[in-house]
Amino acid sequence: MFDKLGKRFIENRVNVGVADIKICEAPDLLVTHLGSCIAVTVYDKQKKKGGMLHALLPRNNCNSSIPEKYCDSGLEKLIASFETSGKLNPARYEVKVFGGATILAVALNDVGKENATVIKSILEQKNIRPDAYEVGGRKGYEVILDCEDGKTYVRRFGEEFREV
Amino acid sequence: MNHDSISTELLEVIFKRAVDEGSRVLSKTFRAGARIDFLEMKKVNIQGITADMSNLEGEFLGAFVNLLGVLPFKLLFMIDKKTAFLFTDLYLKKPIGTTVKIDSIVTSVMQELGNIIGSAITNIIYGDLNIESIPEPPNVVYDYAASIFSSFLMSEILKEDRELYIIETVFTVVRYKLAAKLYLLPDSGYLSKIDIKWE
Amino acid sequence: MGKKILIVDDAPVVRLVLRNILESNGYEVVGEASNGREGFDQFKQLRPDLVTMDIVMPDVNGIEALKSILDFDKSAKVVMVTAIDQRNYLLEAINAGAFDYIVKPFEDSRIISTLKKAFGE
Numbered sequence A: 001m002f003d004k005l006g007k008r009f010i011e012n013r014v015n016v017g018v019a020d021i022k023i024c025e026a027p028d029l030l031v032t033h034l035g036s037c038i039a040v041t042v043y044d045k046q047k048k049k050g051g052m053l054h055a056l057l058p059r060n061n062c063n064s065s066i067p068e069k070y071c072d073s074g075l076e077k078l079i080a081s082f083e084t085s086g087k088l089n090p091a092r093y094e095v096k097v098f099g100g101a102t103i104l105a106v107a108l109n110d111v112g113k114e115n116a117t118v119i120k121s122i123l124e125q126k127n128i129r130p131d132a133y134e135v136g137g138r139k140g141y142e143v144i145l146d147c148e149d150g151k152t153y154v155r156r157f158g159e160e161f162r163e164v
Numbered sequence B: 001m002n003h004d005s006i007s008t009e010l011l012e013v014i015f016k017r018a019v020d021e022g023s024r025v026l027s028k029t030f031r032a033g034a035r036i037d038f039l040e041m042k043k044v045n046i047q048g049i050t051a052d053m054s055n056l057e058g059e060f061l062g063a064f065v066n067l068l069g070v071l072p073f074k075l076l077f078m079i080d081k082k083t084a085f086l087f088t089d090l091y092l093k094k095p096i097g098t099t100v101k102i103d104s105i106v107t108s109v110m111q112e113l114g115n116i117i118g119s120a121i122t123n124i125i126y127g128d129l130n131i132e133s134i135p136e137p138p139n140v141v142y143d144y145a146a147s148i149f150s151s152f153l154m155s156e157i158l159k160e161d162r163e164l165y166i167i168e169t170v171f172t173v174v175r176y177k178l179a180a181k182l183y184l185l186p187d188s189g190y191l192s193k194i195d196i197k198w199e
Numbered sequence C: 001m002g003k004k005i006l007i008v009d010d011a012p013v014v015r016l017v018l019r020n021i022l023e024s025n026g027y028e029v030v031g032e033a034s035n036g037r038e039g040f041d042q043f044k045q046l047r048p049d050l051v052t053m054d055i056v057m058p059d060v061n062g063i064e065a066l067k068s069i070l071d072f073d074k075s076a077k078v079v080m081v082t083a084i085d086q087r088n089y090l091l092e093a094i095n096a097g098a099f100d101y102i103v104k105p106f107e108d109s110r111i112i113s114t115l116k117k118a119f120g121e
Helices: A071-082 A111-125 B004-031 B045-055 B082-091 B104-129 B145-161 C012-023 C036-044 C061-073 C087-096 C108-118
Strands: A013-015 A018-024 A029-032 A038-044 A049-055 A093-099 A131-133 A140-148 A152-156 B034-045 B060-069 B073-080 B133-135 B139-141 B163-173 B178-186 C004-008 C026-031 C049-053 C080-081 C100-104
Touching: A018 A029, A018 A071, A029 A038, A029 A049, A038 A111, A038 A140, A049 A071, A049 A140, A071 A111, A071 C049, A093 A111, A093 A140, A093 C026, A093 C061, A111 A131, A111 B082, A131 A152, B004 B034, B004 B082, B004 B104, B004 B163, B034 B139, B045 B145, B045 C012, B060 B082, B060 B104, B060 B145, B073 B082, B073 B104, B073 B145, B082 B104, B104 B133, B104 C012, B139 B145, B145 B163, B145 B178, C004 C012, C004 C036, C012 C026, C012 C108, C026 C036, C036 C049, C049 C061, C049 C108, C061 C080, C061 C087, C080 C108, C087 C100, C100 C108
Parallel strands: A013 A029, A093 A131, C004 C026, C004 C049, C049 C080, C080 C100
Antiparallel strands: A018 A049, A029 A140, A038 A049, A038 A093, A140 A152, B034 B163, B060 B073, B060 B133, B060 B139, B073 B178, B163 B178
């Protein structure tokens, strides 16, 4: 357990599974674990509201009924949950990107890298500069977004938590 | 009764027998009473099951085995670090408590356990259904449980939009408390296509 | 010097266990290989008295390696040591010339009794 967050880590924890977006407010914590998947967090400092996308694949080329499964459609949906215009004022919003590792050294090897590339590309197109962009590597990630204050804690497997 | 429900019922019977065989070979491997209990075969929501997996704290090892043939599916044998040490000591007939860190021997024991369990399952499928069934060499990963599990589901999540069939089992080894699970993920494309020739 | 054995199995821990069994019974392990291709190469180089051969391995599997070895040397002694307990594989291996077919998990005594039989001991 992450001692710094105390019993909130149990009582206010909201896990974000694969192909999902969760939106929460203070004092909730959004938590996820990543392999090749990508997590994008958006935090609204004004409303103390946070959102986390956990996307599995790069592009939604099949008009899937689950946009959250894909980096491109998932990111659009996440951003629209905060601003229907699709524009996030950097003075008010923080956006962070994590994951895209390669933990299984066989089939679908590059999907982690492709996920990271697609997210980066879309953010650039939207003129959104992420406040953190930690991707790649050979080990999984654990990511926590604290909706109380927008702080994000990350650790790669085998390491300690860091505030990012 | 439609063909799909016949297939899944048949699958459940076959997998229960396969799990019994897995128990037998594990007991023989460890020279101790080991049991794999078939919990259930169920449809699961991808978001829900992967979110629940995030609650498993700590370090895990997962052996991924692709089971090839007429009825392809994937197997994930997942254990926590402490259980990996125990299994290594049992496999190598060393005093319990000898193994204290994850190294190439521990991951190799996982690899071989994945091979033995995967082979036991394919042996039953071949024996019962007279269809080709063979495991590939396992891959072993040391990581978070949720990261391991989402990698396991990856290929099926690509095809299915919401729900997957999954078979969940639980391990016990006599006298020892441990956390070990075996998941079987049938290929959804084949569930309704089985053509069994009964002799 | 004891009879020379080559161990072919993709799991290092299986090679370790087999090595311990063989060496403690007076046999000499002259080589190890982690797949069928390496196993065949090592056989040609080392010319062991007997090979233990897994079936499920990456690159080249044990059945293919068995056939390659016996094509190369009809008198070679190859014992399959595998978790695959299926009639089709058993028949294919024996028909191809394998000396025996041992199913994992094995008892130490099964390995030794098979080798003794192979060497007429």
